[in-house]
Amino acid sequence: MIAQRDLARAISAVENGHGSFAQAAATLPETARTAPAYVVGITGPPGAGKSTVVDRLIENFRSAGETVAVIAVDPSSPFTGGAVLGDRVRMQRHAGDRGVFIRSMASREAGGGLAPTAQEAVRLVERAGFDVVLVETVGVGQVELEVVSVADTIVVVTVPALGDGVQTIKAGLTEIADVFVVNMADRPGANRTAVDLTHMVRESGRETPVLQTIASEGQGVDALFAALQSARGGATNAARAVRFEVLRAVRDRAARSALAKLDEPAARAIFASLAAHACTRRQATDALFELFFTGG
């Protein structure tokens, strides 16, 4: 296995823009692989137990003789750019194991939960020879979970919902989840949440498994591991990944062109009439929208 220091430095290089991905990759000797790495995305709200689940999964994959890299992404403060990267706290048991590599990354400016260079980090650990890559990201309400463009299988971790039920799980998540995990099944409401989720999945015409775990005790994780292994190498997620890539590209482009148009005379006229109370906010919004999407 490759020197961890070299791998860590190559990741920093892409993270900090000190070279292209190709340059960074060229610093790592090519390892002989029989198959691409199996990339599993683990996403869900803060505190749901994602890191604890990851910690347990590392153990399962290691017992199966596979090497495991973890890329754990935490949000950067939009105000200071700083971040506390605390996911390792739950993964300390693997500290002495050379077959495990854990890297935390701050999301920096990325909106969709995945650092812009996290995808490249995944490709670098893959190149370094790791068999399995677990990518932990925070999914906070945002549906645009960029993890889909990098993961073969996506696990959405949630906790027993009180009151509102699973409304908190955004519809977009049913679309991307390959496996749902209701973690903290030691808390009240777990069964109910799992049933609600199962209904939601069925309604959208899917058969996504819904599992319950108590990750802090390791309970239910074997079933999750089995679900991951059976999803592995199965139906490819290339189509889903491409769909999201396209969506993202379209969104970025639309946003850029809209922003540019906001400075044009036609848009300024609308702002002026809003300022003069000559139209309502709603009318101004509609007029601007018209302007953006009719090429006006």
Next chain:
Amino acid sequence: MPIKVLVAKPGLDGHDRGAKIVARSLRDAGMEVVYTGLHQTPEMIVAAAIQEDVDVIGISILSGAHMTVFPKLMRLLEEGGASDIVVIGGGVVQAADIPKLKAIGVREIFDADATTQDLIDGVERIVREHGRAAARTKLLQANAAP
């Protein structure tokens, strides 16, 4: 690019309030802080520092074990080819031990009276002096194909 710091709390004593406060203060100063939690062995700290490719390792010491923790840490860093990572400490360290720690390569010890602002300024200054960007880009320049 933000300074990346690992904050670790070795030893057996049971709380990490101080280390967490430090971690949050450094974050608020715009740094990326890898927090590893309680009961860290020097082996765990060095493994994490290498994987995370941090600029600075900040050790929070209360237990009086500094004269065993720091030498071991410095040796493991050297063995891991990572002596360029700056090591600093904070907490309760007898004045007489500070020169001994500096002699083995610990860059700075912040005593219990240091404010979080002292710490932030100290980390920023040390990283500036240490020429971090250069150290981090070296690899790519050395390896970049012509």
